[in-house]
Amino acid sequence: xxxxxxxxxxxxxxxxxxxxxxxxxxxxxxxxxxxxxxxxxxxxxxxxxxxxxxxxxxxxxxxxxxxxxxxxxxxxxxxxxxxxxxxxxxxxxxxxxxxxxxxxxxxxxxxxxxxxxxxxxxxxxxxxxxxxxxxxxxxxxxxxxxxxxxxxxxxxxxxxxxxxxxxxxxxxxxxxxxxxxxxxxxxxxxxxxxxxxxxxxxxxxxxxxxxxxxxxxxxxxxxxxxxxxx
Amino acid sequence: xxxxxxxxxxxxxxxxxxxxxxxxxxxxxxxxxxxxxxxxxxxxxxxxxxxxxxxxxxxxxxxxxxxxxxxxxxxxxxxxxxxxxxxxxxxxxxxxxxxxxxxxxxxxxxxxxxxxxxxxxxxxxxxxxxxxxxxxxxxxxxxxxxxxxxxxxxxxxxxxxxxxxxxxxxxxxxxxxxxxxxxxxxxxxxxxxxxxxxxxxxxxxxxxxxxxxxxxxxxxxxxxxxxxxx
DNA sequence: TAGTGGTCTAGACCACTAG
DNA sequence: TAGTGGTCTAGACCACTAG
Numbered sequence: 173x174x175x176x177x178x179x180x181x182x183x184x185x186x187x188x189x190x191x192x193x194x195x196x197x198x199x200x201x202x203x204x205x206x207x208x209x210x211x212x213x214x215x216x217x218x219x220x221x222x223x224x225x226x227x228x229x230x231x232x233x234x235x236x237x238x239x240x241x242x243x244x245x246x247x248x249x250x251x252x253x254x255x256x257x258x259x260x261x262x263x264x265x266x267x268x269x270x271x272x273x274x275x276x277x278x279x280x281x282x283x284x285x286x287x288x289x290x291x292x293x294x295x296x297x298x299x300x301x302x303x304x305x306x307x308x309x310x311x312x313x314x315x316x317x318x319x320x321x322x323x324x325x326x327x328x329x330x331x332x333x334x335x336x337x338x339x340x341x342x343x344x345x346x347x348x349x350x351x352x353x354x355x356x357x358x359x360x361x362x363x364x365x366x367x368x369x370x371x372x373x374x375x376x377x378x379x380x381x382x383x384x385x386x387x388x389x390x391x392x393x394x395x396x397x398x399x400x401x402x
Numbered sequence: 403x404x405x406x407x408x409x410x411x412x413x414x415x416x417x418x419x420x421x422x423x424x425x426x427x428x429x430x431x432x433x434x435x436x437x438x439x440x441x442x443x444x445x446x447x448x449x450x451x452x453x454x455x456x457x458x459x460x461x462x463x464x465x466x467x468x469x470x471x472x473x474x475x476x477x478x479x480x481x482x483x484x485x486x487x488x489x490x491x492x493x494x495x496x497x498x499x500x501x502x503x504x505x506x507x508x509x510x511x512x513x514x515x516x517x518x519x520x521x522x523x524x525x526x527x528x529x530x531x532x533x534x535x536x537x538x539x540x541x542x543x544x545x546x547x548x549x550x551x552x553x554x555x556x557x558x559x560x561x562x563x564x565x566x567x568x569x570x571x572x573x574x575x576x577x578x579x580x581x582x583x584x585x586x587x588x589x590x591x592x593x594x595x596x597x598x599x600x601x602x603x604x605x606x607x608x609x610x611x612x613x614x615x616x617x618x619x620x621x622x623x624x625x626x627x628x629x630x631x632x
Numbered sequence: 633t634a635g636t637g638g639t640c641t642a643g644a645c646c647a648c649t650a651g
Numbered sequence: 652t653a654g655t656g657g658t659c660t661a662g663a664c665c666a667c668t669a670g
Contacts, residue, residue: 176658202636213660218637226456234637235667248574250478250628342630344478348578348598348621366596366621368578391578391596398480398628400572406639432655443641448656464656465648 178219181210185220189229189243200230200238248398252344252370254308254387257396260300268295272314279311282373284381290314297358298389304359305393312374312383343373348391355388366391408449411440415450419459419473430460430468478628482574482600484538484617487626490530498525502544509541512603514611520544522613527588534589535623542604542613573603578621585618596621 175183188194201209206217221238224230228247230238255263275283275291283291292314298306312318348368356363368389374382405413418424431439436447451468454460458477460468485493505513505521513521522544528536542548578598586593598619604612 178658204636213662214637215661216659219658221637222452232637233668235635235669237636248480248482248572250480252478252628342478343627344629345625345627346576347625348596350596350621366578366580368598391580395575395577398482398574398576400574408639434655443643444656445642446640449639451656462656463649465650465654467655 177210177212178216179223181206181212181217181220182223185224186227186229186243189240194240196240196242198240199236200240202237248400250344250396250398252396254296254385255298255306257370257389257394258298258300258305259395260305260393262300263305264299266297266299268297270294275311282381282384283311283313285313292318300393305390306387307355307358308385308387310383310385313381342375345371346396347371351388358388359390361390368394368396370396407440407442408446409453411436411442411447411450412453415454416457416459416473419470424470426470426472428470429466430470432467478630480574480626480628482626484526484615485528485536487600487619487624488528488530488535489625490535490623492530493535494529496527496529498527500524505541512611512614513541513543515543522548530623535620536617537585537588538615538617540613540615543611572605575601576626577601581618588618589620591620598624598626600626 185194185200189196194200200206203214203217203221206220207214210217221230221232224238225232228241229243230240232238255265271293272290273293274288275285279291280286285291292310292312294308294310294312296308296310297304298308346368348366350364351359351361351367353363355367356365359365359367368391370387370389372385372387374384376382415424415430419426424430430436433444433447433451436450437444440447451460451462454468455462458471459473460470462468485495501523502520503523504518505515509521510516515521522540522542524538524540524542526538526540527534528538576598578596580594581589581591581597583593585597586595589595589597598621600617600619602615602617604614606612
């Protein structure tokens with residue numbers, strides 16, 4: 173299996189960055205300079221650059237050049253949705269409650285809301301053999317015409333009006349804790365049982381917050397996996 | 403901010419997949435057909451395809467075409483290393499033990515070892531204000547000349563002999579549990595304290611297992627974050 | 633104004649898949 | 652053998668950054 177030229181160039185540059193022959197924090201040679209160095213056309217250099225950008229070795233700045241980043245060899249791809257992390261199956265999803273609420277001040281801060289709009293709260297329970305093992309609590313800024321009937325409340329179609337075709341963005345954080353009395357009671361467990369908490373903030377392509385979700389899992393039924401890439 | 407043609411084409415195709423106008427599991431029209439449809443050159447179509455591949459909408463098959471995948475809108479980028487998830491700082495890293503051991507049968511299975519090679523075990527403690535908050539336990543297949551002195555034992559240079567310049571790959575899984583007596587004692591905590599466990603399997607670019615690591619964190623000092631991408 | 637990365641065209645040759 | 656995606660060349664025009 174012969175390696176393509178652009179991949180060889182990318183590997184060569186990668187190695188130079190790892191060996192600190194190209195200084196982190198500095199600038200890469202320009203594309204035209206690299207064309208001369210490797211004796212290839214700009215298209216080929218740009219394919220190599222695209223690889224290095226994807227793997228976060230360099231960052232392009234229009235009109236200036238490429239800056240060299242601290243190598244980070246620990247990029248993982250995590251494919252997550254609310255019911256993808258259970259270690260048991262089948263998992264049954266049960267809608268508990270859909271409400272239009274006036275947000276609390278804390279919720280407004282979390283949703284980056286400066287006007288007094290209303291918020292939809294969706295609570296959902298995940299069951300394994302009739303035992304509650306997951307609890308999902310979503311807060312989404314309401315817009316007129318948002319679908320609120322059960323069959324239409326699923327991600328991402330609930331946002332489709334705002335974002336047709338574009339990608340929603342999110343930030344996710346995972347932590348573990350002992351359940352407080354309220355969360356424990358939802359799981360019909362004693363207070364203090366370990367739970368994994370996944371908090372997700374959902375944004376539109378421009379970065380505006382559309383909503384957030386907190387999902388609680390009984391720790392023993394939950395495991396999240398990620399794979400490194402390229 | 404004007405959108406480029408290839409991005410518009412990618413968005414258009416994305417929408418068609420989401421709307422199921424292009425059938426999941428089927429084939430995309432060929433690149434040449436798409437050139438005609440959108441009236442652009444193949445290079446432009448290929449940039450659009452590259453986006454769709456990256457976001458896992460389609461998969462290229464040389465000589466055949468592109469297959470259409472189930473849309474998965476939940477890709478997150480997780481940048482993880484052993485000391486990146488602490489919620490407190492500064493974290494002090496303390497090497498506890500480096501041993502060359504003969505692996506147990508369970509370890510051999512985990513390391514995909516079929517010959518009887520030896521294994522290096524590295525145990526490390528992470529401290530916050532002298533309190534243990536993390537414990538890292540690595541098992542790496544030994545090769546002659548592997549650096550075992552303290553200053554050289556850090557990822558990824560310990561693997562550098564095998565992998566110069568190439569990327570190491572890994573798989574990572576995150577779960578939470580109550581600490582057993584042994585783990586609790588390391589943290590000078592009572593048994594049952596919630597811990598987050600990150601298990602990492604380290605592979606070379608060809609997919610052979612080089613080692614694995616289990617890292618235990620006191621749950622209250624640990625949170626892992628991921629961002630969605632493109 | 634000279635140089636940079638961003639985008640796009642037009643065309644070539646290759647290995648691979650399938651009839 | 653005709654068609655497909657994979658790679659690469661050669662060249663064009665653009666907006667942007669910085670002296």
